[in-house]
């Protein structure tokens with residue numbers, strides 16, 4: 001039997017057929033064309049047609065291999081009602097408000113389909129096939145252009161009342177005035193969220209404010225690793241904010257493992273060494289220090305996570 005995972009990102013759709021062990025046997029990547037400045041931006045209808053066309057091909061490929069698709073998982077880059085499989089909106093493409101994506105797939109193919117947001121999907125993927133294998137309680141934090149997260153508690157994905165559990169990026173960690181949230185503005189419309197300090201753009205902005213020079217996040221991390229004092233100070237500061245946010249979650253959830261993924265986590269030891277040290281101050285655990293490890297799935301997190309979603313959210 002096969003599973004079909006679909007990672008619907010902002011400008012790229014990736015599809016993979018896998019075995020029941022999550023091994024990819026067939027992969028298709030489809031650029032949506034939005035990255036091309038002169039092209040007309042695609043709307044949801046065009047994307048839905050493209051999803052249908054490629055998924056149809058892969059369902060047929062699986063049937064030809066005598067390993068029919070058992071279930072389909074879709075990672076959606078935006079908020080989703082996971083219970084009904086309906087999208088709420090996309091920040092990148094118009095027209096995704098209220099699209100019953102699960103029902104569309106089930107009508108087209110007659111195959112059970114699950115849809116969830118990319119943070120929950122990344123968490124499920126790392127849990128089932130990545131750094132979190134065998135854990136019953138873990139916290140997943142994805143640090144890239146934003147900061148997302150997911151929680152596995154007692155062997156089950158935690159969704160919360162509105163499928164928004166694990167949104168660690170929007171915990172407010174700065175309140176200079178003491179009476180109301182302060183700090184830099186966040187994408188959510190509030191101020192002082194962890195994401196506004198320690199996401200890729202947040203780190204770049206802090207470097208620019210302090211040293212009046214624009215470097216990419218990657219350049220800042222490289223310079224820090226080469227003992228540039230200014231860059232190292234900014235990375236240490238980012239680790240400090242992350243430790244404050246993650247430490248609060250650790251005190252609340254008592255996970256056995258914290259998995260850190262996303263582009264920023266590729267910084268390696270220059271981020272993980274101070275993060276680990278600082279977490280011992282911010283995270284409460286009488287059981288000893290919590291383990292913090294990098295995510296393992298990297299580039300394939302979305303599709304492997306989608307396959308994990310297809311397989312179910314419990315273990």
Ligand SMILES: [Zn+2]
Nearest residue numbers: 170186188193
């Ligand atoms: Zn926020």
